[in-house]
Amino acid sequence: MSDRAVLLVNLGSPASTEVADVRRYLNQFLMDPCVVDLPWPLRRLLVALILIRRPKASAEAYRSIWWEEGSPLVVISRGVQQALQQQLDMPVELAMRYGEPSIERGLLALAQRPGVREVLFMPQYPQHADSTITTSVREAERVISKHGLKIRLTVVPAFYNRPGYLDALVASAEPHLAQGFDHLLMSYHGLPERHLRKADPTGCHCLASADCCERPSPAHATCYRAQCTAVSKAFAERMGLRDDQWSQAFQSRLGRDKWIEPYTESRIDELAAQGVKRLLVMCPAFVADCIETLEEIGDRAREQFIEAGGEELVLVPCLNDHPRWVETLADWCRTEPAQA
Ligand SMILES: C=CC1=C(C)c2cc3[nH]c(cc4nc(cc5[nH]c(cc1n2)c(C)c5CCC(=O)O)C(CCC(=O)O)=C4C)c(C)c3C=C
Numbered sequence: 001m002s003d004r005a006v007l008l009v010n011l012g013s014p015a016s017t018e019v020a021d022v023r024r025y026l027n028q029f030l031m032d033p034c035v036v037d038l039p040w041p042l043r044r045l046l047v048a049l050i051l052i053r054r055p056k057a058s059a060e061a062y063r064s065i066w067w068e069e070g071s072p073l074v075v076i077s078r079g080v081q082q083a084l085q086q087q088l089d090m091p092v093e094l095a096m097r098y099g100e101p102s103i104e105r106g107l108l109a110l111a112q113r114p115g116v117r118e119v120l121f122m123p124q125y126p127q128h129a130d131s132t133i134t135t136s137v138r139e140a141e142r143v144i145s146k147h148g149l150k151i152r153l154t155v156v157p158a159f160y161n162r163p164g165y166l167d168a169l170v171a172s173a174e175p176h177l178a179q180g181f182d183h184l185l186m187s188y189h190g191l192p193e194r195h196l197r198k199a200d201p202t203g204c205h206c207l208a209s210a211d212c213c214e215r216p217s218p219a220h221a222t223c224y225r226a227q228c229t230a231v232s233k234a235f236a237e238r239m240g241l242r243d244d245q246w247s248q249a250f251q252s253r254l255g256r257d258k259w260i261e262p263y264t265e266s267r268i269d270e271l272a273a274q275g276v277k278r279l280l281v282m283c284p285a286f287v288a289d290c291i292e293t294l295e296e297i298g299d300r301a302r303e304q305f306i307e308a309g310g311e312e313l314v315l316v317p318c319l320n321d322h323p324r325w326v327e328t329l330a331d332w333c334r335t336e337p338a339q340a
């Protein structure tokens with residue numbers, strides 16, 4: 001009998017669409033130094049400014065996509081956890097980095113299960129970012145130390161290049177591509193350029209040249225943009241797409257800093273201007289649909305595309321609880337080597 005348990009980890013959502021709950025969530029999220037990486041006084045000031053208007057606007061956006069059972073991100077992730085639990089002979093819990101169910105609650109629940117000595121910690125992010133994976137691991141380490149938990153943590157790193165992830169992406173997206181399209185846009189969550197430079201262990205590769213992500217480098221082990229590009233290329237190759245049939249862009253920019261380009265908003269206008277009528281958009285940085293896919297792309301980008309002269313924008317669903325994805329996760333749970 002294995003001494004392993006599994007913790008699936010994602011980003012998290014507000015507790016409800018009430019402005020006060022959205023403000024609490026945004027405050028916890030944006031005050032994380034891995035997300036807004038400024039010294040505390042500046043971070044506090046910037047976040048206080050963001051919290052003047054954003055909670056109301058975000059609450060409206062959340063209201064437009066909220067389900068009866070709650071936030072789509074949390075509901076879908078819960079479904080994946082349950083589907084995975086049915087396939088595995090080890091406990092599986094779900095945790096969110098911000099809000100509930102928290103990483104603290106998840107680790108405490110697993111540590112109390114008889115025989116559990118190792119937790120396979122699975123951040124649900126295909127690409128590495130300090131604002132997603134690093135912060136989740138740090139939070140887990142804090143909780144383990146705070147409670148003196150007698151468990152080992154085995155972290156599943158960014159899985160952008162693992163065949164199981166890419167096969168599941170193809171299996172889930174293929175039926176949508178088969179309906180026909182003029183262009184496929186792969187739209188990833190953006191990041192401030194500064195985050196890319198900070199994560200570069202060589203100190204001189206990322207963003208030092210326009211084609212840095214095309215040139216092999218040890219920096220790519222932690223380069224979000226290079227890992228997004230690798231997914232786009234692998235997907236296009238597996239689907240047999242020509243170079244002119246697809247492109248890549250980055251969405252969800254916040255604040256005035258320069259974020260990685262091209263921006264999805266600009267790309268949508270360009271594609272409409274080029275005469276694209278039926279645009280498919282998939283979002284391979286997210287494994288579960290959420291406000292950034294359903295509202296930003298499914299509602300706002302769709303409206304923008306049609307106003308710019310396009311006819312139809314089709315949002316390709318994320319992996320969600322696709323059986324191929326659940327099978328992949330189950331396989332990793334059974335076979336991932338334990339970290340010493
Ligand atoms: C997929 C990976 C993600 C990265 C990288 C990421 C970086 C990042 N995000 C913000 C700011 C916001 N993100 C918000 C929502 C959100 N972000 C991700 C994932 C990544 N973020 C997900 C899965 C979600 C959806 C949450 C949900 O409840 O559905 C939000 C909140 C929504 C809003 O008000 O727009 C903010 C704010 C920053 C600043 C950042 C990198 C520095």
Ligand SMILES: [Fe+2]
Nearest residue numbers: 011189252292
């Ligand atoms: Fe985000």
Ligand SMILES: [Fe+2]
Nearest residue numbers: 206212213226
């Ligand atoms: Fe790069």
